[in-house]
Amino acid sequence: MPDASELYQNVILDHNRAPRNYRPMDGADREAEGYNPMCGDHLKVWLKLDGDRIADVSFQGSGCAISKASASLMTTAVKGKTRQEAQKVFESFHRMVTGQGGPADDLPAKLAVFAGVKEFPTRVKCATLSWHALKTALESAEPKK
Amino acid sequence: MTLSRTRRQSGVESGPAGLDVARLRREFPILRTRVHGRPLVYLDNAATSQKPRVVVEAEADFSLLENANVHRGVHTLSQRATAAYDRARDEVRSFLGASHASEIVFTPGTTAALNLVAQSYARPRLRTGDEILVTGMEHHSNIVPWQLVAQATGARIRVIPVTGSGELDLGSLSGLLTDRTRVVALSHVSNVLGTVNPVREIADRSHAAGAVVVVDGAQAVPHLRVDVEALGADFYAASAHKMFGPTGIGFLYGRAALLEAMPPWQGGGGMIQNVTFEETTFATIPARFEAGTPPIAQAIGLGAAVRWLGSLEWPMVEAHEADLLSYATERLADMPGVRLIGTASHKVSVVSFVVEHVHPHDVGTVLDLQGVAVRASHHCAQPLMRLFGVAGTVRASFAAYNTRAEVDALIQGLLEVRKVFA
Numbered sequence: 001m002p003d004a005s006e007l008y009q010n011v012i013l014d015h016n017r018a019p020r021n022y023r024p025m026d027g028a029d030r031e032a033e034g035y036n037p038m039c040g041d042h043l044k045v046w047l048k049l050d051g052d053r054i055a056d057v058s059f060q061g062s063g064c065a066i067s068k069a070s071a072s073l074m075t076t077a078v079k080g081k082t083r084q085e086a087q088k089v090f091e092s093f094h095r096m097v098t099g100q101g102g103p104a105d106d107l108p109a110k111l112a113v114f115a116g117v118k119e120f121p122t123r124v125k126c127a128t129l130s131w132h133a134l135k136t137a138l139e140s141a142e143p144k145k
Numbered sequence: 146m147t148l149s150r151t152r153r154q155s156g157v158e159s160g161p162a163g164l165d166v167a168r169l170r171r172e173f174p175i176l177r178t179r180v181h182g183r184p185l186v187y188l189d190n191a192a193t194s195q196k197p198r199v200v201v202e203a204e205a206d207f208s209l210l211e212n213a214n215v216h217r218g219v220h221t222l223s224q225r226a227t228a229a230y231d232r233a234r235d236e237v238r239s240f241l242g243a244s245h246a247s248e249i250v251f252t253p254g255t256t257a258a259l260n261l262v263a264q265s266y267a268r269p270r271l272r273t274g275d276e277i278l279v280t281g282m283e284h285h286s287n288i289v290p291w292q293l294v295a296q297a298t299g300a301r302i303r304v305i306p307v308t309g310s311g312e313l314d315l316g317s318l319s320g321l322l323t324d325r326t327r328v329v330a331l332s333h334v335s336n337v338l339g340t341v342n343p344v345r346e347i348a349d350r351s352h353a354a355g356a357v358v359v360v361d362g363a364q365a366v367p368h369l370r371v372d373v374e375a376l377g378a379d380f381y382a383a384s385a386h387k388m389f390g391p392t393g394i395g396f397l398y399g400r401a402a403l404l405e406a407m408p409p410w411q412g413g414g415g416m417i418q419n420v421t422f423e424e425t426t427f428a429t430i431p432a433r434f435e436a437g438t439p440p441i442a443q444a445i446g447l448g449a450a451v452r453w454l455g456s457l458e459w460p461m462v463e464a465h466e467a468d469l470l471s472y473a474t475e476r477l478a479d480m481p482g483v484r485l486i487g488t489a490s491h492k493v494s495v496v497s498f499v500v501e502h503v504h505p506h507d508v509g510t511v512l513d514l515q516g517v518a519v520r521a522s523h524h525c526a527q528p529l530m531r532l533f534g535v536a537g538t539v540r541a542s543f544a545a546y547n548t549r550a551e552v553d554a555l556i557q558g559l560l561e562v563r564k565v566f567a
Contacts, residue, residue: 002181004511004565013566039506040523040536062536064504065566120510 002119008065009113015069020076021058030140034061034133036125041067045133052082059130066123070114071130077108083138090131097127164461169546172197176546183516186554191336191495191542192520193386194367196450200390203449204442215441216415216432230441233448234431240451241381241398242372248404250397250431251439255363256286258382258397259330261434262359263290265410266380266403267328273299276325278356280342281307281532282335285525287361291330300327307532311338311487318347322354329356333365333376337524337540338487339470339495341369348377357403363387363395367544368466368493370459373398385443389544390450394443397434404430411436462545466494469543473552480559486538494543497524500559503566505537511565512539512558519555 025031025046035042043061047054057079059071078086092107099118117127170176173195178185187195207229213222215230231246238246252258267277277291281304288302295302303321306314313331322329329351334341348358357379365371366388373381380403384395399407409416409427413436418426427433473496477483482501500508509521520540523530530537541555 002514004514004561007510008507008565038522040527040530064506066507123506123510126506 002116006116007120007123009116011073011110011113012065012069015072016065019059019068019072021079022060022072023058024060025056025058028058030137032133032137032140034129034136036063036067036129039064039126041126041129043067043071043130043133045071045130045137047134047137052084054078054081054083054086057134059133063129064123064126066114066117066126067129070127073110073113074130074134077111078134086134086138090135093131094128097124164458164465164545166465166546166548172199173546174198180516180518181514186515186517186551188541188543188547188551188555189518189520190367190544190547191364191387191540193392194389194544195546196389196391196446197453199453200446200449204391204446207442207445212442214438226441229445229448230439233444233451236448236451237396240371240454242374243398244374245401247430248398248401250399250404250434251444252382252395252397252434253393253440254384254386254395255361255382256290258380258395259286259359259361260290261397261410262380262382262399263294265407265434266357266399267291267294267300268297269408271295271298271300271327274325275300275327276303276323277301278303278305278321278326278329278351280305280313280331282311282313282338282340282526282529283330283332284336284361284363285527287330287332287359288528291328304528305331307529310489311335311340312489313340313342313347315343315346318350322350322356324355326351326354326356328359330359330361332361332363333371333381334362334368334493334495335487335526335529336364336495337497337526337529337538338489339364339492339497339542340487340489341365341491341493344376344378348379352377364493364495368463379403385447385450388450389453391440391443391446394440394447396447399430401430404434407434409433409436413437415439457545465545466543469547469549469552470494470496472549473541473543473555476552476556477559480556482563483559486533486535494547495540496542497538497540499535499538500562500566503562505539507566508539508559508562511562512555515554515558515561517555517558 028046029049030047033044041063043059045059048056057075092104093111095101097114097117114127117123175195211225213226215227234249235246237249308314333344351358359380360378362381362383366383379400381398386392416428416433416436418428477498484499486497505521512519523537
């Protein structure tokens with residue numbers, strides 16, 4: 001039987017209360033929105049690229065603790081990574097929260113706090129909303145200026 | 146915890162209003178389910194109510210012992226099925242206080258019923274500049290069908306505003322009802338706020354302006370004894386599954402004169418008199434609006450639900466639900482950081498609220514882990530959410546089988562929410 005503390009780990013609660021990189025970004029190279037019409041969670045992700053590397057990343061929006069903390073931890077996990085590295089982290093994260101394997105070796109340790117999400121299938125979308133927005137932003141062909 | 150368990154047991158014995166709740170609960174086996182190791186506390190009745198044994202058995206008996214298609218065959222089973230289907234229609238007629246069984250159209254649910262009125266009554270009649278009046282507390286299913294009609298005809302949607310307490314601002318009605326108003330579409334009871342709207346008054350004023358009145362009764366039928374003629378409703382839509390009946394079926398009441406003047410919306414078998422490749426003449430009402438094989442077993446289940454509702458001691462049910470509402474409202478109002486959304490003077494037993502600094506979904510998940518089922522969302526009423534400045538609410542909706550002890554379990558659960566998100 002899952003219990004609340006399994007899902008709402010202290011790190012998650014902390015990032016929900018005080019999300020990191022929570023700001024709009026002036027002069028972003030890319031941006032994308034994530035929206036879940038089922039629950040109304042809505043956020044925006046901004047990126048600054050240095051060649052292939054994510055030089056800066058930020059987000060803003062409204063949503064539940066899981067989606068907000070996940071976005072916050074995502075920004076801290078992918079800053080400084082290349083697109084391919086970020087993509088790999090997302091795939092690994094996605095496998096973990098959908099229960100297709102535990103936290104893989106290539107997953108930044110701090111993201112393992114979301115392992116409990118797999119017990120809550122309805123909350124997987126909350127945990128991955130910001131990641132899907134990041135992916136969209138990275139894949140958008142035209143850099144936004 | 147011990148306290149709440151003691152209260153739970155005593156609460157099940159009987160409601161303070163004299164209703165034998167323990168006996169009522171025995172008719173719903175699902176209420177003995179455990180969720181996450183805790184007794185289920187089912188407070189999501191506005192989404193769908195649970196079904197008593199008699200409803201499920203009526204459906205099962207038909208399917209296992211009497212199944213046949215309706216209106217099709219000369220054989221005995223088909224005749225029995227037809228008679229049972231017609232009986233269900235008459236039970237709904239009587240339940241709604243309608244004069245004629247032909248005024249009851251079976252539909253897949255409230256949404257389909259409202260779309261039928263929009264497409265078959267409104268769309269052929271409305272012209273550019275005509276107006277459809279809805280209210281600010283409507284479910285999307287009583288907004289979007291009208292928008293589709295407005296787009297197709299050039300009519301425009303106007304909105305009766307909602308006050309801070311969650312009531313309709315009737316002061317604005319005179320200005321909103323014009324000689325262009327053709328349709329006034331409103332919910333009898335709000336699915337989010339629990340507000341009971343003064344349908345009769347609005348219907349009278351709408352009729353005086355020459356408009357027809359379409360009532361979404363989905364949230365009213367489980368709580369109120371509805372009389373469509375006394376309400377002055379021209380159309381009244383509801384779903385069986387919110388009134389202890391099966392999913393997949395609902396109904397539209399329409400005044401005979403209006404239904405008779407409406408063209409079919411969907412074509413097929415069962416809704417015709419004569420078909421040639423050149424021309425088809427359509428069946429009379431209500432068959433004209435029931436193309437194809439209907440949900441027969443579900444109609445019979447709906448009939449059983451109506452009979453079951455009719456067997457309840459209504460004054461006691463109403464007193465019991467009023468007690469649950471006032472008790473829940475009182476206890477929630479006492480909780481720091483909880484804001485009630487919807488404090489109208491006339492409500493059914495539905496409470497919506499938000500918890501400061503905690504998203505409704507997180508509240509819903511923590512409550513679920515304690516066996517308490519609530520709805521946490523925008524409740525398909527996004528315009529209303531915007532009005533109250535929230536992304537969503539937590540909604541606890543009570544049925545006759547709920548108890549004060551279950552209100553206590555909700556409050557206990559909210560204390561846990563506060564602890565997790567302290």
